[in-house]
Structures are given as C-alpha cells and as structure tokens.
Amino acid sequence: xxxxxxxxxxxxxxxxxxxxxxxxxxxxxxxxxxxxxxxxxxxxxxxxxxxxxxxxxxxxxxxxxxxxxxxxxxxxxxxxxxxxxxxxxxxxxxxxxxxxxxxxxxxxxxxxxxxxxxxxxxxxxxxxxxxxxxxxxxxxxxxxxxxxxxxxxxxxxxxxxxxxxxxxxxxxxxxxxxxxxxxxxxxxxxxxxxxxxxxxxxxxxxxxxxxxxxxxxxxxxxxxxxxxxxxxxxxxxxxxxxxxxxxxxxxxxxxxxxxxxxxxxxxxxxxxxxxxxxxxxxxxxxxxxxxxxxxxxxxxxxxxxxxxxxxxxxxxxxxxxxxxxxxxxxxxxxxxxxxxxxxxxxxxxxxxxxxxxxxxxxxxxxxxxxxxxxxxxxxxxxxxxxxxxxxxxxxxxxxxxxxxxxxxxxxxxxxxxxxxxxxxxxxxxxxxxxxxxxxxxxxxxxxxxxxxxxxxxxxxxxx
Amino acid sequence: xxxxxxxxxxxxxxxxxxxxxxxxxxxxxxxxxxxxxxxxxxxxxxxxxxxxxxxxxxxxxxxxxxxxxxxxxxxxxxxxxxxxxxxxxxxxxxxxxxxxxxxxxxxxxxxxxxxxxxxxxxxxxxxxxxxxxxxxxxxxxxxxxxxxxxxxxxxxxxxxxxxxxxxxxxxxxxxxxxxxxxxxxxxxxxxxxxxxxxxxxxxxxxxxxxxxxxxxxxxxxxxxxxxxxxxxxxxxxxxxxxxxxxxxxxxxxxxxxxxxxxxxxxxxxxxxxxxxxxxxxxxxxxxxxxxxxxxxxxxxxxxxxxxxxxxxxxxxxxxxxxxxxxxxxxxxxxxxxxxxxxxxxxxxxxxxxxxxxxxxxxxxxxxxxxxxxxxxxxxxxxxxxxxxxxxxxxxxxxxxxxxxxxxxxxxxxxxxxxxxxxxxxxxxxxxxxxxxxxxxxxxxxxxxxxxxxxxxxxxxxxx
Numbered sequence: 001x002x003x004x005x006x007x008x009x010x011x012x013x014x015x016x017x018x019x020x021x022x023x024x025x026x027x028x029x030x031x032x033x034x035x036x037x038x039x040x041x042x043x044x045x046x047x048x049x050x051x052x053x054x055x056x057x058x059x060x061x062x063x064x065x066x067x068x069x070x071x072x073x074x075x076x077x078x079x080x081x082x083x084x085x086x087x088x089x090x091x092x093x094x095x096x097x098x099x100x101x102x103x104x105x106x107x108x109x110x111x112x113x114x115x116x117x118x119x120x121x122x123x124x125x126x127x128x129x130x131x132x133x134x135x136x137x138x139x140x141x142x143x144x145x146x147x148x149x150x151x152x153x154x155x156x157x158x159x160x161x162x163x164x165x166x167x168x169x170x171x172x173x174x175x176x177x178x179x180x181x182x183x184x185x186x187x188x189x190x191x192x193x194x195x196x197x198x199x200x201x202x203x204x205x206x207x208x209x210x211x212x213x214x215x216x217x218x219x220x221x222x223x224x225x226x227x228x229x230x231x232x233x234x235x236x237x238x239x240x241x242x243x244x245x246x247x248x249x250x251x252x253x254x255x256x257x258x259x260x261x262x263x264x265x266x267x268x269x270x271x272x273x274x275x276x277x278x279x280x281x282x283x284x285x286x287x288x289x290x291x292x293x294x295x296x297x298x299x300x301x302x303x304x305x306x307x308x309x310x311x312x313x314x315x316x317x318x319x320x321x322x323x324x325x326x327x328x329x330x331x332x333x334x335x336x337x338x339x340x341x342x343x344x345x346x347x348x349x350x351x352x353x354x355x356x357x358x359x360x361x362x363x364x365x366x367x368x369x370x371x372x373x374x375x376x377x378x379x380x381x382x383x384x385x386x387x388x389x390x391x392x393x394x395x396x397x398x399x400x401x402x403x404x405x406x407x408x409x410x411x412x413x414x415x416x417x418x419x420x421x422x423x424x425x426x427x428x429x430x431x432x433x434x435x436x437x438x439x440x441x442x443x444x445x446x447x448x449x450x451x452x453x454x455x456x457x458x459x460x461x462x463x
Numbered sequence: 464x465x466x467x468x469x470x471x472x473x474x475x476x477x478x479x480x481x482x483x484x485x486x487x488x489x490x491x492x493x494x495x496x497x498x499x500x501x502x503x504x505x506x507x508x509x510x511x512x513x514x515x516x517x518x519x520x521x522x523x524x525x526x527x528x529x530x531x532x533x534x535x536x537x538x539x540x541x542x543x544x545x546x547x548x549x550x551x552x553x554x555x556x557x558x559x560x561x562x563x564x565x566x567x568x569x570x571x572x573x574x575x576x577x578x579x580x581x582x583x584x585x586x587x588x589x590x591x592x593x594x595x596x597x598x599x600x601x602x603x604x605x606x607x608x609x610x611x612x613x614x615x616x617x618x619x620x621x622x623x624x625x626x627x628x629x630x631x632x633x634x635x636x637x638x639x640x641x642x643x644x645x646x647x648x649x650x651x652x653x654x655x656x657x658x659x660x661x662x663x664x665x666x667x668x669x670x671x672x673x674x675x676x677x678x679x680x681x682x683x684x685x686x687x688x689x690x691x692x693x694x695x696x697x698x699x700x701x702x703x704x705x706x707x708x709x710x711x712x713x714x715x716x717x718x719x720x721x722x723x724x725x726x727x728x729x730x731x732x733x734x735x736x737x738x739x740x741x742x743x744x745x746x747x748x749x750x751x752x753x754x755x756x757x758x759x760x761x762x763x764x765x766x767x768x769x770x771x772x773x774x775x776x777x778x779x780x781x782x783x784x785x786x787x788x789x790x791x792x793x794x795x796x797x798x799x800x801x802x803x804x805x806x807x808x809x810x811x812x813x814x815x816x817x818x819x820x821x822x823x824x825x826x827x828x829x830x831x832x833x834x835x836x837x838x839x840x841x842x843x844x845x846x847x848x849x850x851x852x853x854x855x856x857x858x859x860x861x862x863x864x865x866x867x868x869x870x871x872x873x874x875x876x877x878x879x880x881x882x883x884x885x886x887x888x889x890x891x892x893x894x895x896x897x898x899x900x901x902x903x904x905x906x907x908x909x910x911x912x913x914x915x916x917x918x919x920x921x922x923x924x925x926x
Contacts, residue, residue: 003716005616005684007616024716024889025684026681026887027887043684043716044618044682044683044684044685044715045616045683045684045685070886070887071887072716072887072888072889074716099716099887099888099889099890100858100884100887100888100889101887101888102885102886102887103885103886106885106886122678123675123678123879123880123882123883124678124682124882124886126678126679126682126683127681127682131682132682132683135618135620135679135683136618136683138619138621139613139617139618139619139620140613142609142619142621143609143613143619146605146606146609150602150603150606153468153470153508154602155507155598155599155602156601156602156605156606157598157602157916158601158605158691158708158915158916159916159917160706160916160917160919160924160926161624161691161693161706162637162693162705162706162919162924163924164924164925164926165926172641174625174639174640174641174661175639175640175641175642175644176637176638176639176668177637177638177640177644178635178637178638178695179638179644181638181640181642181644181647181655182647182654182655184644184645184647191645192644192645198637198695198697198705198921198922199705199919199921199922199923199924200922201924203924205639212586212916212917212926215585215586215587215589215926216589216598216916218489218590219507219587219589219590219594219595220507220508220589220595220598220599221468221488221506221507221508222507222508227690227691228621228624228690228691230624230625232641232661234661242625242661242662243623243624243625245621252507253466253487253506253535253537253562395563416586416926417586419586419587420586421563422565422566422569423533423565423566423569423587424489424490424533424534424535424562424563424564424565425535425562425563425564426487426535426562426563427562452621453620453621453622453623453675453679454622454623454675456623456625456662458661458662459661459662459663460662461623461625461626461627461662461664461666462627463623463627463628463675463678463879
C-alpha cells in the first residue's frame with residue numbers, strides 16, 4: 001500500500017471512503033483525552049488538512065499523544081465520512097508511525113504569528129496556512145505564464161544574468177567579481193585591474209533581459225523571458241526587493257496595440273488559471289488577507305481593459321488635482337495615487353495609458369509622429385496601479401541613434417542592438433511584468449518580502 | 464486580414480490552400496530572373512521556411528529583387544499546392560512589402576558558417592537553422608520540465624540567487640557586491656568592511672538551490688527548483704559554463720528508490736515531449752549534427768533503466784581496466800569513460816549507479832548501514848555518461864552533525880538546515896539535472912556554448 005496524498009483523498013473521496021488508506025504528513029494540531037485523541041495532519045499537497053482519530057487501542061497511544069506540532073507521521077487506517085462534522089471525512093487510525101518527532105521548542109505553535117516574526121524563520125514559514133497558500137499560488141502563477149506563452153508558440157529564452165553592460169541604465173547594479181576585495185589588483189594608473197577578473201572586465205547582475213530578448217524576437221517572432229532580475233537600490237519599502245523575477249515577452253511584426261492585446265490576454269489567463277487551480281487558497285486570501293480580492297479579480301477577468309492616452313489622462317486627472325498629494329501636469333510621471341485614481345475611480349476597470357512623453361521613458365521606445373511622445377503603455381489595475389510597462393520599440397536605426405546621442409549613451413555598447421535595425425528590422429513591441437507584483441496582486445499580500453521564499457533586501461540576505 | 468504564421472500554414476494547410484493569405488518573415492534566400500523570382504522566408508514560428516514566387520507584375524519587382532538575405536518582408540498572395548516540388552506549397556505573391564531592408568554586409572550569408580564564428584554573433588545566430596532548432600528545443604524542454612512536475616502537483620520554488628553562505632562548498636563562487644573596487648572600505652584590522660556592502664556582509668551567487676529547496680519539501684512534500692546557478696571555475700572546456708540552469712526536485716516521505724523512479728520518469732517525459740513537439744528540429748539534428756541521435760533517444764524512452772551499486776560497478780569495470788585511461792578501484796570517482804562503458808557496453812541502456820563511498824559525495828547524503836557508503840545515485844545515459852546526480856538526504860540530526868564535524872563545516876551556517884531534522888524530520892530525497900547537459904543530450908550539440916543563448920565562460924561575457 002503506497003501512501004495516498006491528502007489532495008487525492010479530497011479529489012477522489014468516493015474511491016477511498018470506507019477503505020483502508022495510508023497517508024503521511026506533519027502535525028498541525030493534536031489534542032487527546034485519556035482514551036482517544038485527534039490530530040490534524042497536513043502533507044503540503046492540499047491546503048486543507050485531514051483529521052485523524054486515534055485511540056488507546058494503539059499500543060503507542062501515549063507516545064502519539066506526546067508528539068508535538070510539526071512532527072512527521074505516517075498514518076494507516078480507515079477513511080470514514082463525517083457528515084455532521086466540519087471536515088468531510090476523517091481517518092480512524094489503526095497505526096500511527098512517528099516518522100520524525102518535533103521538539104517542544106518548535107517555533108510554529110497553534111497561535112497566530114505575525115508576518116514580521118515569520119520572516120525571521122523563512123525556512124519554516126511555508127508550513128503555515130498563509131505561506132502554504134502564497135507559495136502554491138506563486139508556483140501556479142509561474143506555470144500559468146509558461147502555459148499561456150507556450151500554447152501560443154512563444155519561445156522561452158534564458159537571457160543572461162551576468163552582464164558586461166549597464167544596458168538602458170535602468171538602476172543601480174550589483175557587481176559580480178572573483179577579485180579578492182582585501183587585495184584588489186591595480187593597473188598602472190591605480191585603478192582596478194579587471195583583466196585579472198573572471199571575465200577580464202567589470203560585470204554586473206542584469207536589470208532587464210529585454211535588449212537580449214529583442215535579438216531573439218527578431219529570429220523567432222514571439223519570445224518571452226522569465227528569470228531573475230536585480231536592483232541594488234537602497235529602498236527599504238514594501239515593494240522593493242534586490243532580487244526578483246520578471247517576465248518580458250517580445251513580439252515582432254507587432255505594434256503597441258498587439259502588445260496591449262497580449263498583456264490583457266495574459267493577465268486574464270493568469271487570474272483564471274489561479275482561481276481554477278487554487279480555489280481553497282484564494283478563498284483563504286479573500287477571507288483573511290484582503291476582503292475584496294475575489295470580486296476585484298473576477299471583475300478584471302470580465303472587463304475589457306480601457307485605453308487612454310497619457311495626454312488625455314492628464315487632462316482628466318488635472319480636474320481632480322485637489323485630491324492628490326502630488327499635483328499632475330503634462331510631462332510628469334504618474335504616481336501610484338494617480339494610477340489608482342484612473343483605474344478605480346474613472347475607468348472602474350483595468351486601463352492602458354499610452355503615449356507618454358519621451359523624456360520620462362526609456363531610449364528604445366518608438367518615437368511617435370508628434371516628436372514628443374513615445375509608443376509606450378502602462379497597464380493599470382484596481383488595487384495596485386501599474387502592473388505592466390511596455391512599449392513598441394524604435395525600429396528605425398537613424399532615429400534610435402539620434403535618441404541615444406541625445407541621452408549620451410555609448411553607441412559602441414549597443415552595436416548588437418543597432419544591428420537588429422540594420423538587418424531586417426521590423427516593427428516590434430514587448431512589455432515587462434514584475435512577477436512578485438503579480439503575486440501580490442493575486443493574493444492581496446502587502447509586502448514583497450512575503451511573496452518571495454527567501455527575500456533579499458537592503459541589509460538582509462539570510463539563508 | 465491578419466498575418467498568418469508559417470507554422471499555421473503547415474499545420475492547417477487545407478484551410479488556406481488556394482486562398483489569399485498574408486504572412487511575414489525574414490528572407491533566407493532569394494534568386495531572380497528577368498521576369499520572376501523565388502524567395503524563401505522564415506518567420507521563426509516553424510523550422511521550415513515558405514517559398515514565395517513573385518513576378519514583374521508587381522510594381523516593386525526590381526526593388527524586391529534587390530533585397531538581401533535577412534530582410535523583413537510582408538507577403539500577400541495565394542497559397543498554392545506544389546505537388547511536384549520539394550516543398551508542399553508556395554505563395555504566389557500579389558504584394559510584397561519590404562518591412563525592413565538588410566544591408567549587404569549581413570553576416571549570415573547562404574553558406575555554412577562554423578559554430579565558432581556564430582558564437583561571435585550570438586545576437587544573430589538564432590536566425591540560422593541549427594540555432595533555431597537548438598533554442599526551440601531548449602524552450603520546449605524547459606516547458607516539458609514544468610509540465611512534468613506541475614501535473615503531479617509539485618510546487619515550483621524560486622530559491623535565491625544571491626546567497627550569504629557557501630553551502631556545501633560545491634565550487635568556486637562569484638562574489639556580489641556594491642562596494643567600489645577602486646576604493647574598498649576597510650575595517651580597523653585592514654580587512655574589507657562588509658558592513659558598508661549592500662547586504663552588510665559578503666554575498667555570493669548560488670551554486671545550488673538544494674538546501675533551500677529542502678526546507679520547502681518539508682512543507683509541500685514535493686517541490687522543484689528551476690533557475691540559474693553559477694560556478695566561477697576556471698575551466699575552459701566544452702562542458703563548463705559560469706552561468707547555467709539547474710532543476711532540483713526534492714521529495715519528502717521518499718527514499719532513494721522513489722528518487723530514481725522520479726528521475727527516470729522525468730527523463731522519459733522530456734524526451735517524449737520534445738520528440739512529439741519538435742519533430743522537424745529533431746530530424747535535423749539526427750541528419751546534420753549527430754547521426755545516431757533519434758535511435759539513442761528512442762531507446763532511452765523504451766528502456767527500463769538499470770540499477771547497479773557502485774561496489775558492483777567497480778567489480779565489473781575492474782575486469783576492463785586495460786581499456787581505460789584511468790584505472791578504477793573501489794573508492795575512486797567514476798570518470799566519463801567508465802560511466803559510458805557501463806551504460807553503453809555493459810548495460811546497453813541508462814543505468815543508475817547507487818551507494819557511493821561517502822568520501823566522494825556531499826555531506827548531506829544519507830549514510831548507509833554499512834557506515835562506508837551513502838544513499839547516492841547517479842543516472843548514466845549512453846552517449847554522455849552522468850546526466851543526473853541525486854541522493855537520499857541524511858534525516859537524522861545526530862548523524863548529520865557528526866558528518867559536518869568530520870568535514871569541518873561550521874554548524875552555525877547550517878542551523879536552518881539542521882532545524883529540518885529537529886522539527887518533523889522525514890526521509891527525503893532529491894536530485895539535480897543540469898539543464899544545458901540535458902539540451903546537449905537532446906540535440907547532440909557538443910559544446911555548451913552552443914546551447915546557451917548568451918554563454919558566460921572564462922574571459923567571455925559578451926552582450
């Protein structure tokens with residue numbers, strides 16, 4: 001008899017009811033009287049635990065009663081329906097094997113622990129309800145993203161993590177080196193002698209795979225990246241992590257409208273997939289983390305996303321400037337308060353804001369005919385604001401070179417990127433989705449540290 | 464009329480034959496006479512290109528004839544069956560729009576280029592047949608791995624890339640820092656003052672997610688990681704890269720036998736998925752890269768993998784010591800020549816070698832009752848040797864602490880790992896699959912630089 005997983009018992013109950021089953025898992029709670037006891041056991045395959053009833057007919061009755069929360073058990077017994085109880089069934093134990101005890105100092109007792117405390121035991125917190133739910137949703141969301149793109153024939157590209165160039169200068173970077181910091185080799189001018197470093201030059205951790213991704217889009221037409229990204233920003237907020245995952249699709253022979261259609265379809269697909277595949281977890285979040293969560297997600301799935309240009313959006317927001325901490329005017333970057341106002345109060349559904357002033361966007365975005373704005377889009381969703389940022393890319397070599405000069409970028413570092421405009425250039429577009437932001441959106445969790453298994457933030461790199 | 468992808472034209476030909484279609488892509492070859500011409504166009508969605516016939520009825524006939532290889536075109540015309548030709552159909556063009564020209568210095572001309580040369584243009588090589596095939600297979604293989612684990616309810620865990628500990632001392636590591644190497648801050652004793660670094664301590668790029676992965680296996684029962692891993696080894700070989708991807712599943716309430724069953728099922732699933740989803744690419748590899756490829760892969764899918772202990776394997780190999788460069792004896796690590804001999808000559812199918820001497824394996828592997836060997840397994844496959852290494856983990860706290868002491872490991876760095884043995888320890892096991900090694904195995908490609916989009920090796924970090 002092979003152990004049956006608890007998910008299987010819930011999924012195919014009829015198959016097992018009134019039969020002998022063997023299952024295993026970890027004690028979530030245990031209480032006993034003189035002659036019998038109850039254990040709830042969770043094996044991590046399903047959000048809900050199973051109840052085990054045991055009695056003093058078992059020769060290790062007192063040993064079982066002494067086990068602590070967290071202990072690992074193997075249970076054999078009959079699965080019995082319990083129509084009058086909260087749980088649908090229980091196991092009447094005929095044998096309980098203690099696979100591994102849990103010492104009395106186990107940090108996860110039955111009481112509720114604060115998220116702050118749980119962050120200090122990141123190796124144990126996935127054993128709690130909240131983090132079981134968060135990290136199962138994280139896993140399902142990752143798979144939904146792969147499924148969405150693969151089923152449409154997109155090619156998944158692993159863009160490099162270690163990079164020799166600070167492309168697009170998107171943020172402060174971590175340096176990667178094998179030099180001995182206690183004794184950095186110097187060149188004749190007294191500067192670091194990078195010829196002695198592993199790659200014979202300075203290297204950093206990537207801030208975006210986009211430029212590399214574009215090279216593959218011009219070969220495969222439709223690609224996506226999904227990998228880690230790094231920012232060495234000294235921001236100690238609930239939204240910033242030094243290491244996070246990004247998804248960056250890129251499509252050729254495609255414009256900004258195609259890009260928005262793709263983003264909208266992807267968001268809807270992800271939400272639907274997670275709602276279908278983690279209903280218990282999503283109910284839990286809706287009950288205990290964020291009361292309006294399910295309504296909000298279902299509304300997003302069923303809405304046609306709005307469209308508004310940046311210029312129109314500014315006109316709208318200006319009329320409400322008295323409600324904002326930061327007043328808007330044409331040319332300013334939108335703050336979260338403005339983004340949320342647009343999507344929650346004005347549109348009451350997700351909305352794409354397009355055609356931003358070129359000054360507040362990256363050099364590679366396609367210049368519109370007005371010479372002032374670029375074919376950029378941000379997707380704003382209720383409850384969070386911006387969740388996706390994308391653009392059509394400048395496909396004209398001369399325009400791109402001109403823009404790079406204006407911004408003082410070193411063209412030599414970008415020859416590979418300019419090559420794409422020399423050899424069979426084509427309209428193309430793409431966007432970036434911060435994976436952790438998506439998980440926060442799906443779960444209602446408010447701190448990025450609580451949606452990353454082992455978060456890395458300023459001054460914090462534990463385990 | 465929306466452009467149709469070339470894959471769609473091949474998949475659902477009947478739907479389009481004798482109809483007007485619009486498609487787009489990049490010129491692979493072009494030849495013309497005075498009044499008509501032929502272009503083969505590839506759009507990256509399918510391995511095979513499409514042939515386009517155009518004539519001087521088009522008012523831009525001479526402009527089309529002047530386009531170079533690599534140019535981006537949009538083609539409108541009728542799809543016509545060509546029963547007597549090599550290709551099944553062609554488009555008789557009614558309009559050819561030049562989306563983007565390709566200058567005459569385009570590096571990919573019709574002749575065959577060496578892999579060495581193509582490595583110098585990693586941003587363009589995915590436009591060649593070989594690298595289209597390699598990187599589509601890479602993408603499909605990644606998805607197959609996710610699909611395999613997700614469909615069985617495994618939870619995908621993103622273990623951290625930046626790490627504060629040199630866990631298991633598995634190899635030389637890259638240091639990650641925001642300190643200014645030209646002016647490294649020093650403490651009072653003249654050593655690097657890491658309190659000034661981003662994480663307030665020395666940090667490295669991970670060499671394995673296993674130990675972190677185990678913490679999640681003890682919460683979710685079945686997990687897998689799939690992410691980048693780094694080695695700062697100064698080895699300039701066809702098998703070593705500084706940055707590569709690894710898959711590391713971990714299963715609780717499971718022993719070495721369960722681990723081997725999982726590994727065998729995974730390898731078979733991946734091979735089957737790729738054979739089914741990339742038949743054209745796999746035929747190409749079989750014809751042009753590695754003649755015996757398909758036979759070998761089909762044989763693996765249809766074999767029951769063998770089992771042999773290390774001790775038995777040594778006894779077998781000893782009888783053939785005259786055939787080896789490195790002679791074997793009990794206690795030695797197996798070299799590729801020995802591994803291949805076992806799987807190719809002795810077993811003639813994949814084989815698991817188990818129960819290695821503890822001295823040549825990692826500290827966390829479960830000590831067998833003999834006190835000399837550990838419950839490790841390596842999976843050897845014909846044509847390559849070791850493709851997977853795994854083990855049952857030592858779940859007993861006292862045995863693990865003793866082994867760590869023997870090896871001089873600092874127990875303080877591993878308290879989180881030892882906690883797993885204090886709080887509900889359970890038998891568990893896992894393995895690691897080097898993703899690039901799997902791609903080399905699937906494609907027959909002989910150099911790891913040719914299966915990574917932008918490879919990082921000693922002295923090489925381009926693009």
